[in-house]
Amino acid sequence: MASPDARPAVxxxxxxxxxxxxxxxxxxxxxxxxxxxxxxxxGSSPHRYVGAMVRAMRAHPNAVVVGWSLGGMLALxxxxxxxxxxxxxxxxxxTRFASDNPRLxxxxxxxxxxxxxxxxxxxxxxxxxxxxxxxxxERTAGHEASFRAANEPCTWEADSLKLGLDFLARxxxxxxxxxLTLPVVWLHGTRDTICxxxxxxxxxxxxxxxxxxxxxxxxxxxxALPWVAPEAICAAVREVLP
Numbered sequence: 257m258a259s260p261d262a263r264p265a266v267x268x269x270x271x272x273x274x275x276x277x278x279x280x281x282x283x284x285x286x287x288x289x290x291x292x293x294x295x296x297x298x299g300s301s302p303h304r305y306v307g308a309m310v311r312a313m314r315a316h317p318n319a320v321v322v323g324w325s326l327g328g329m330l331a332l333x334x335x336x337x338x339x340x341x342x343x344x345x346x347x348x349x350x351t352r353f354a355s356d357n358p359r360l361x362x363x364x365x366x367x368x369x370x371x372x373x374x375x376x377x378x379x380x381x382x383x384x385x386x387x388x389x390x391x392x393x394e395r396t397a398g399h400e401a402s403f404r405a406a407n408e409p410c411t412w413e414a415d416s417l418k419l420g421l422d423f424l425a426r427x428x429x430x431x432x433x434x435x436l437t438l439p440v441v442w443l444h445g446t447r448d449t450i451c452x453x454x455x456x457x458x459x460x461x462x463x464x465x466x467x468x469x470x471x472x473x474x475x476x477x478x479x480a481l482p483w484v485a486p487e488a489i490c491a492a493v494r495e496v497l498p
Contacts, residue, residue: 263290264342264497265319267312269327270296271348272420273382277407278324281486286493292316296327296420297412306334313339320496322489324482325349325451326420332432343439343496347489348479350451351429351459359454364425371421378417382410389479391447403483433463441470441492445477445485470495 266289268279276293283291294312298304309330313321317340323331328349335341355361373381390400412420433440444456453473460471472492474485481489 261290263288265290265292265316267292267294267319267321269294269309269323269331271325271327273410273412273417275411278482282482282489285486285490297416310334313341318342320493323349326424329427329429332429333427341438345441345492347443347481348448348451350455353424359452361455367425374417388450391478394478394484399484439468439496443472443488443492445474445481447476448479450479
């Protein structure tokens with residue numbers, strides 16, 4: 257009988273329209289961990305959408321939870337005391353995606369247009385989103401092309417894509433960080449235009465006096481930190497491992 261895997265567990269929550277392939281470079285740098293990828297691709301209803309995430313948290317007590325963008329927001333929204341999570345690592349995440357202030361978030365009008373376009377032109381809508389994840393320098397360096405080659409085709413069902421945008425449009429988690437009692441590492445690219453860096457700066461200033469929140473910026477990086485800066489995420493995870 258095989259002995260149980262004693263390595264520390266890490267739960268990985270992907271961003272909108274992404275799956276475990278997006279974490280490949282990060283997970284390769286953490287061989288000392290047991291990786292549990294949470295699949296959000298088949299969530300056709302809010303219950304199904306978050307069910308896999310909550311079940312994974314409860315099944316792996318004392319795990320480190322790493323959430324990228326939407327995945328990080330879902331972790332903030334649905335974390336509960338009975339999940340017994342060890343720590344959160346929030347990658348390019350925010351507490352409010354939609355904002356009338358372009359320094360803090362996406363315009364609600366732009367997000368609403370993206371929701372409409374998802375119905376009429378789903379492929380083009382996702383392609384435009386993927387391009388927006390990378391800076392011009394990252395594209396020139398080949399990061400966007402290599403990401404597309406490794407992460408296409410999209411595995412998310414149409415209902416899941418729509419539901420993900422609905423969550424982003426309405427989730428307001430500005431009060432959530434102050435209620436957390438576990439270590440939280442916030443990691444953000446300084447040139448992120450999907451979850452603007454200004455929101456990260458505002459959150460860092462607001463939580464300056466709260467114990468347990470640690471903030472780290474990746475200079476010059478855009479939204480696709482799991483692909484362009486995997487070593488920064490690995491370092492953040494190592495900080496909170498047992």
